[in-house]
Amino acid sequence: MATHTGPDAPIDESGTAPSRRALIGWGGAGLALGAAAAGGAAAALGGGADDTRTVADSGAAVPFHGAHQSGIATAVQDRLHFAAFDVTTGDRAELIALLKEWTKAAARMTQGHAVGGGAVSDLAEAPPDDTGEALGLKSSRLTLTIGFGPTLFTDRKGKDRFGVAGRRPEALIDLPAFPGDNLDPARSDGDLCVQACADDPQVAVHAIRNLARIGMGKVAIRWSQLGFGKTSSTTPDAQTPRNMMGFKDGTRNIAGTDTAALDKHVWVSERAGPAWLAGGSYLVARRIRMHIETWDRTSLKEQEDVFGRDKGEGAPQGRQREHDEPNLRAMLPDAHVRLAHPDSNGGARILRRGYSFTDGTDGLGRLDAGLFFLAYQHDVRDGFVPVQRRLARTDALNEYIQHVGSALFAIPPGVRDADDWWGRTLFS
Amino acid sequence: MATHTGPDAPIDESGTAPSRRALIGWGGAGLALGAAAAGGAAAALGGGADDTRTVADSGAAVPFHGAHQSGIATAVQDRLHFAAFDVTTGDRAELIALLKEWTKAAARMTQGHAVGGGAVSDLAEAPPDDTGEALGLKSSRLTLTIGFGPTLFTDRKGKDRFGVAGRRPEALIDLPAFPGDNLDPARSDGDLCVQACADDPQVAVHAIRNLARIGMGKVAIRWSQLGFGKTSSTTPDAQTPRNMMGFKDGTRNIAGTDTAALDKHVWVSERAGPAWLAGGSYLVARRIRMHIETWDRTSLKEQEDVFGRDKGEGAPQGRQREHDEPNLRAMLPDAHVRLAHPDSNGGARILRRGYSFTDGTDGLGRLDAGLFFLAYQHDVRDGFVPVQRRLARTDALNEYIQHVGSALFAIPPGVRDADDWWGRTLFS
Numbered sequence: 001m002a003t004h005t006g007p008d009a010p011i012d013e014s015g016t017a018p019s020r021r022a023l024i025g026w027g028g029a030g031l032a033l034g035a036a037a038a039g040g041a042a043a044a045l046g047g048g049a050d051d052t053r054t055v056a057d058s059g060a061a062v063p064f065h066g067a068h069q070s071g072i073a074t075a076v077q078d079r080l081h082f083a084a085f086d087v088t089t090g091d092r093a094e095l096i097a098l099l100k101e102w103t104k105a106a107a108r109m110t111q112g113h114a115v116g117g118g119a120v121s122d123l124a125e126a127p128p129d130d131t132g133e134a135l136g137l138k139s140s141r142l143t144l145t146i147g148f149g150p151t152l153f154t155d156r157k158g159k160d161r162f163g164v165a166g167r168r169p170e171a172l173i174d175l176p177a178f179p180g181d182n183l184d185p186a187r188s189d190g191d192l193c194v195q196a197c198a199d200d201p202q203v204a205v206h207a208i209r210n211l212a213r214i215g216m217g218k219v220a221i222r223w224s225q226l227g228f229g230k231t232s233s234t235t236p237d238a239q240t241p242r243n244m245m246g247f248k249d250g251t252r253n254i255a256g257t258d259t260a261a262l263d264k265h266v267w268v269s270e271r272a273g274p275a276w277l278a279g280g281s282y283l284v285a286r287r288i289r290m291h292i293e294t295w296d297r298t299s300l301k302e303q304e305d306v307f308g309r310d311k312g313e314g315a316p317q318g319r320q321r322e323h324d325e326p327n328l329r330a331m332l333p334d335a336h337v338r339l340a341h342p343d344s345n346g347g348a349r350i351l352r353r354g355y356s357f358t359d360g361t362d363g364l365g366r367l368d369a370g371l372f373f374l375a376y377q378h379d380v381r382d383g384f385v386p387v388q389r390r391l392a393r394t395d396a397l398n399e400y401i402q403h404v405g406s407a408l409f410a411i412p413p414g415v416r417d418a419d420d421w422w423g424r425t426l427f428s
Numbered sequence: 429m430a431t432h433t434g435p436d437a438p439i440d441e442s443g444t445a446p447s448r449r450a451l452i453g454w455g456g457a458g459l460a461l462g463a464a465a466a467g468g469a470a471a472a473l474g475g476g477a478d479d480t481r482t483v484a485d486s487g488a489a490v491p492f493h494g495a496h497q498s499g500i501a502t503a504v505q506d507r508l509h510f511a512a513f514d515v516t517t518g519d520r521a522e523l524i525a526l527l528k529e530w531t532k533a534a535a536r537m538t539q540g541h542a543v544g545g546g547a548v549s550d551l552a553e554a555p556p557d558d559t560g561e562a563l564g565l566k567s568s569r570l571t572l573t574i575g576f577g578p579t580l581f582t583d584r585k586g587k588d589r590f591g592v593a594g595r596r597p598e599a600l601i602d603l604p605a606f607p608g609d610n611l612d613p614a615r616s617d618g619d620l621c622v623q624a625c626a627d628d629p630q631v632a633v634h635a636i637r638n639l640a641r642i643g644m645g646k647v648a649i650r651w652s653q654l655g656f657g658k659t660s661s662t663t664p665d666a667q668t669p670r671n672m673m674g675f676k677d678g679t680r681n682i683a684g685t686d687t688a689a690l691d692k693h694v695w696v697s698e699r700a701g702p703a704w705l706a707g708g709s710y711l712v713a714r715r716i717r718m719h720i721e722t723w724d725r726t727s728l729k730e731q732e733d734v735f736g737r738d739k740g741e742g743a744p745q746g747r748q749r750e751h752d753e754p755n756l757r758a759m760l761p762d763a764h765v766r767l768a769h770p771d772s773n774g775g776a777r778i779l780r781r782g783y784s785f786t787d788g789t790d791g792l793g794r795l796d797a798g799l800f801f802l803a804y805q806h807d808v809r810d811g812f813v814p815v816q817r818r819l820a821r822t823d824a825l826n827e828y829i830q831h832v833g834s835a836l837f838a839i840p841p842g843v844r845d846a847d848d849w850w851g852r853t854l855f856s
Contacts, residue, residue, distance in 0.1 A: 079656070081786065086793075131724050132674025132739055133784075136667065186791065201656040202670075205786050209795060213724045220793030226786050228507070228629040228654060239564065242630075246560025296559050296641045311560055356561075358509065358633050358654050359787055363614065365514075365648030367637065 061139040064110045066414040067279050068267060071143030072351065072376050073256035075235045077197040080227030080355040081204040082285065082372065083212070084190025084407060085219040087152065092162045096427050098218045102146070102211055103421040109207050112139030115214070131213060134206035142198040144207055146422045147283050147409025150174060152191040164426055169274050171282060171379045172410045178392035180402065187287055187405030190222045195283070195374065197353075201226070223405070225287065227355020227372050234351065240314060240322065244290050244356050244369050245400070247307050248314030249336070251322055254351040265349040265383070266376050276425035279413030281376045284350075284384040287357075287405030290370035295400045306396040308335030334396040340387060350375040350383045370401065380408060489567040492538045494842040495707050496695060499571030500779065500804050501684035503663045505625040508655030508783040509632040510713065510800065511640070512618025512835060513647040515580065520590045524855050526646045530574070530639055531849040537635050540567035543642070559641060562634035570626040572635055574850045575711050575837025578602060580619040592854055597702050599710060599807045600838045606820035608830065615715055615833030618650045623711070623802065625781075629654070651833070653715065655783020655800050662779065668742060668750065672718050672784050672797050673828070675735050676742030677764070679750055682779040693777040693811070694804050704853035707841030709804045712778075712812040715785075715833030718798035723828045734824040736763030762824040768815060778803040778811045798829065808836060 062070050087095060105115045114130035153168035155161055194211055196204040205226070212221050231243045234256035240248035254261045263269070270278040295303070304310055308317050308331035316326030316337060331338040342349050353376065358369040377383030392398070412425060490498050515523060533543045542558035581596035583589055622639055624632040633654070640649050659671045662684035668676035682689045691697070698706040723731070732738055736745050736759035744754030744765060759766040770777050781804065786797040805811030820826070840853060 130674075131720070133670045133672055135670060135674065135740065202784065205656065205672075205784075205797070209720065209724075209797075212795070213721070216721070216725075221789050221795065222793070224786070224788050224795065226654070226656065226788070228633065228656065242561045242563060244561055244633075246558075246563065292559070292637065293641070293644070296637075297644075312563065356630065356633075358652070360615075360652050360654070361649050365650070367640070367649065367652065369633070369637075 060141060061111045062141050062143050064107045064144075064415065065417055065420070067416075068414045069143075069145045069280075069411060070110070070414070071145035071195055071197055072266065072281060072353070072411070073234060073262055074141075074143050074197070075256055076230045076232055076353055077141050077143070077204075078199045078230055079197070079201040079204050080230075080372070080374075081196045081201070081208045081224065082227065082374075083194050083196075083208045083224040084149070084222045084285075085192040085194070085212075085215065086222045087161075087191040087218065088220050089218040090161070092427075094218055095162055096423070098215055099146075099423040099427070100421045101214055103415055105210060105214055106144040106146075106207070106422070107415070107418070109134075109210065110139060110142045110144055112142075115210050131206065131210055133209075134203050137200055137203055140198040140200035140203040142196065142203050142207060144211075145195040145197075145283075145411065147193040147195070147411045148172075148423070148426065149190045149192065149407060149409050151189060162427075167274060167276060167426060169277055169410055171381055172408065173380065173385075175284075175380070175406060175408050176385065176389075178388055178403065180392055180398055181406070182402050182404055183406050184287075184404050187223045187225075189407050190409075192219065193283070193285070193407065193409045201228070225357060225372050225405075226359075227357055229356045231354045231356055231371060232352040234353070237323065243354075243371055244292060244358075245295055245303070245307075246311060247303070247309060248322060249307065249309075250352040250354070251309075251314060252341075254349060261349065262351075264378075266351050266378055268378050272378065277410055277412060281378060281411040282380050282383075283409045283411050284373070284375045284377070284380060285405070285407045285409070286373040286403050288371045288373050289368065289402050289404045291366075291400050291402070292369055293366050298400075305332050306336060306400070308332065308337035332396065334394050336391070336395055336397045339390050339395050345387050345390065348383050348387055350377045350387070376411070488569060489539045490569050490571050492535045492572075492843065493845055493848070495844075496842045497571075497573045497708070497839060498538070498842070499573035499623055499625055500694065500709060500781070500839070501662060501690055502569075502571050502625075503684055504658045504660055504781055505569050505571070505632075506627045506658055507625070507629040507632050508658075508800070508802075509624045509629070509636045509652065510655065510802075511622050511624075511636045511652040512577070512650045512713075513620040513622070513640075513643065514650045515589075515619040515646065516648050517646040518589070520855075522646055523590055524851070526643055527574075527851040527855070528849045529642055531843055533638060533642055534572040534574075534635070534850070535843070535846070537562075537638065538567060538570045538572055540570075543638050559634065559638055561637075562631050565628055565631055568626040568628035568631040570624065570631050570635060572639075573623040573625075573711075573839065575621040575623070575839045576600075576851070576854065577618045577620065577835065577837050579617060590855075595702060595704060595854060597705055597838055599809055600836065601808065601813075603712070603808070603834055603836050604813065604817075606816055606831065608820050608826055609834070610830050610832055611834050612715075612832050615651045615653075617835050618837075620647065621711070621713070621835065621837045629656070653785060653800050653833075654787075655785050657784045659782045659784055659799060660780040662781070665751065671782075671799055672720060672786075673723055673731070673735075674739060675731070675737060676750060677735065677737075678780040678782070679737075679742060680769075682777060689777065690779075692806075694779050694806055696806050700806065705838055705840060709806065709839040710808050710811075711837045711839050712801070712803045712805070712808060713833070713835045713837070714801040714831050716799045716801050717796065717830050717832045719794075719828050719830070720797055721794050726828075733760050734764060734828070736760065736765035760824065762822050764819070764823055764825045767818050767823050773815050773818065776805075776811050776815055778805045778815070804839070 150172050154165045196207045198204040230241050232250050232253050233240050236255040240251045243249050266281050268277045268280045314322035318327050318330035328338045353374040355372045357372050362368045578600050582593045624635045626632040658669050660678050661668050664683040668679045671677050694709050696705045696708050742750035746755050746758035756766045782799050782801040785800050790796045
């Protein structure tokens with residue numbers, strides 16, 4: 001049992017990462033809650049959110065406060081629950097109050113605490129401040145990352161919804177239609193998004209659910225996506241996890257420790273602006289269905305030619321190891337690696353954080369499975385859009401995949417401290 | 429990185445649990461494959477499938493061969509992929525050939541090997557023998573458990589499909605309709621089922637997918653369900669994982685080491701028969717949607733009264749610890765624990781192995797989440813049916829849940845050795 005971090009793990013109240021149960025103090029020990037929670041908040045101020053030293057230590061908490069939001073440069077956690085929300089209130093003050101409440105809840109949950117707290121008597125009589133299914137679990141490196149969609153700024157008719165229409169960034173475009181897209185509106189877009197990543201899926205699901213609960217009457221979940229396994233790594237030299245096609249894709253990802261590459265390709269600079277978004281980013285989410293039954297009938301040689309990579313090691317064709325510099329001319333002109341490579345796209349790079357999904361079957365005896373693609377970049381017009389334009393036209397992979405959901409969000413900068421909140425720079 | 433078992437983990441080829449990658453030998457080392465695979469198979473013969481010593485050690489393989497199928501008494505793994513299949517061939521010999529091929533693949537995959545194998549030249553030219561997305565991952569305690577549904581024996585009109593109609597067990601009933609059921613036929617029933625449990629979801633998904641691939645043209649997936657987190661434990665004294673309602677439910681589960689209880693309540697005895705099913709069991713699968721948004725607005729006291737349990741510790745009302753003997757009369761008459769307790773059901777006990785699920789949203793802004801209930805028992809007429817009759821009528825929980833999928837399968841005994849196969853006792 002000693003190395004097990006699942007729900008059966010013994011509750012260790014002596015470690016540095018407090019369990020939710022230890023802190024919420026159900027059943028008698030709750031009087032210590034205020035002090036313990038305050039200590040946790042203070043500890044959280046110590047590190048920046050882009051601190052990646054907590055790699056793959058499932059018990060440790062990832063700092064919530066910092067210059068950038070966590071969940072981007074953070075070493076990729078194993079599991080994902082992603083939700084897009086529609087804002088159902090038309091009241092700016094109510095939206096701001098919700099964002100403040102969400103920020104507080106997010107700060108607590110990412111540090112391994114339950115949402116609420118308060119006196120024992122409240123717990124016994126009032127509706128619970130926390131849905132409770134993650135009590136006793138560790139923080140599991142939970143990160144919560146918020147984003148603002150184009151429709152938060154202006155509605156479909158161009159009307160200013162919350163007094164921030166003038167602040168909509170130029171780069172927060174309506175994504176163009178790409179050849180082959182078959183987008184389901186019910187799995188696309190959204191006024192807000194929250195990406196929850198954790199090593200324990202119950203912790204990620206719990207976090208989204210509590211934010212939805214807190215937002216009742218002000219926001220409603222538009223769509224959500226569970227990702228059962230990461231397909232990317234932001235940890236230098238780590239093996240890239242295999243996607244549902246059995247390949248390592250996105251091998252040359254931007255490392256979470258490569259601050260120069262992050263500054264150049266991922267974070268919005270003060271110079272580029274807008275000012276409220278400096279230190280933030282843009283997130284493209286694409287639900288990519290894979291026709292895996294067709295793929296599984298394809299020969300290994302064809303599969304390797306399609307990717308431009310060998311399947312076993314993940315090395316670029318003609319090379320030996322996964323991280324070897326690819327020789328693009330050794331690949332077919334329509335090979336995926338060749339077309340997606342920065343050299344084929346004017347140096348464009350994106351930080352990938354996608355997850356595999358399997359959502360049952362499609363009614364035709366085929367698994368509804370694929371890649372929930374998540375990519376961060378400083379400007380989609382210089383990142384996802386040109387790369388996807390090229391891929392959508394000519395990528396050999398297109399025979400086996402289809403984009404069925406799509407969204408773009410502006411990702412505000414990090415929450416600096418306990419007085420700061422998600423969206424302050426936009427709404428103040 | 430040292431304790432991390434995800435796809436980023438370094439590939440350890442020196443441990444006792446071989447990684448798929450080490451054994452399939454992509455890219456040059458494949459000549460050692462035959463010998464290594466044979467070694468693995470021999471090792472697998474050593475232990476019974478009901479051996480539970482491998483508790484929570486994610487690297488270790490669970491023996492495939494034994495008197496009972498693994499995945500029942502086996503210590504519950506963290507993740508699930510469950511699939512129900514329709515048999516699309518009408519040919520008995522073809523079905524038997526498939527079951528034999530599936531058994532071989534299952535024996536290999538559960539021991540951490542890829543499905544196929546053979547010479548390197550095969551890998552380079554032929555369609556891959558394995559879809560490949562679990563290459564490099566450990567066995568992750570993968571178990572694969574097969575079941576036979578009522579419709580495998582006779583079709584809806586009572587016609588004998590594969591010459592085994594006369595062998596349909598009396599206890600393999602058509603489950604009665606229960607009050608409150610709202611069953612979706614597209615998520616119910618099936619000729620065959622395979623339960624894949626593993627600590628790494630990619631390993632469970634990979635296994636089902638490869639069986640579907642092998643079965644192409646003979647079977648088709650009817651429905652499938654991903655379970656992201658276990659809600660039961662078969663390990664004595666372990667904390668019961670919390671379900672999506674935040675409660676520990678099924679605390680007094682049958683332990684995988686309690687052979688007396690297993691013999692009495694889970695395994696089909698030779699005396700009860702039929703002979704081909706001796707050592708097997710019956711599996712009830714129910715997809716139980718939880719109205720979690722309503723639940724989340726309910727007071728803690730109401731929630732605890734509904735379950736008859738305290739939420740924090742999981743103790744029966746009026747007791748101190750989760751595993752304390754419950755005092756049923758301290759609970760409300762319609763409390764869930766009281767109604768489900770063996771004392772309220774003539775001593776009936778079932779072995780629970782359910783998982784939490786979250787399958788996106790339902791189009792109305794609510795999470796499609798709940799419990800995928802899996803329960804094993806020696807006779808449903810003495811297990812699930814009477815208990816569920818009582819619960820469906822009066823359980824206070826019914827306000828917050830709805831059964832939306834249902835299936836019953838006869839679970840054949842274990843595969844004895846490398847010459848044995850899934851279904852031999854039924855089809856021979």
